[in-house]
Amino acid sequence: MNALEGTITQISTDENLALVGVDTPIGEFSVLLLDTPQQDLQVGVRSKVYFKSTQVLLMAQSPHSCTHNCFASRIAHIQKNTILSLVSLEDGVDVLVATRAFENLGLREGDECWWGVSAGDILLES
Template identity: 55%
Template sequence: MNTLPAYLKSIEYDENLSLVSLDTPIGTLWVLLLATQDMRHDMSVGAELCAIFKPTQVLLTAQNPAPYVQNCFASRITHIQKDTILSLVSLEGGIDALVPTRGIDNLGEGDRCFWYVNPSDVLLES
């Protein structure tokens, strides 16, 4: 699991959803959550949290997909463990991505790439 320490920067509520902005060592991470009444009272700006997401939820690309995409970060590849079907790619900042090997044929250790995680794929732990 990918785990990032974080501080809650902001939170917006809309009926049963909330959009949370987190300050992490790699930048701002956005999280989309189902909101409960208890959550509205428990979460406050500045709270220390942990953002968690699976390596299978990390998407990689050699080029920046779009400058306005939330949760898109630039990193260098620190290690690649290739297999026939899947490869485990380690990135700066302690992020791992488990991706199809065919999709990273043009990437190698030391290369700069972009990675993305969907805001609805991130879990929060206090």
């Protein structure tokens, strides 16, 4: 599980949904929350964002159509197995990806890559 500390910077609500902006050392994350009591959320509150390594999409090139939760990083370490590979990025994020798909990207340790995670795949702890 990836965990990053941050601060809530913005909150947009609509009925039982909330889109929360969280500023972390990596950048701004957008987190989609369902059935969240509005009184539990406040701008300026320290929080943590959590997301699974299996929920991260790894890309070799900049995603031109992705605007939220997409970041550039360098590959720090790769641990390949037959089926899955664990890719550790310099910003502290781990990505668990199918080895065959990772090999098709042609990435190596030290290469710059892009990664993203859907706003609905992030948990928020405040």
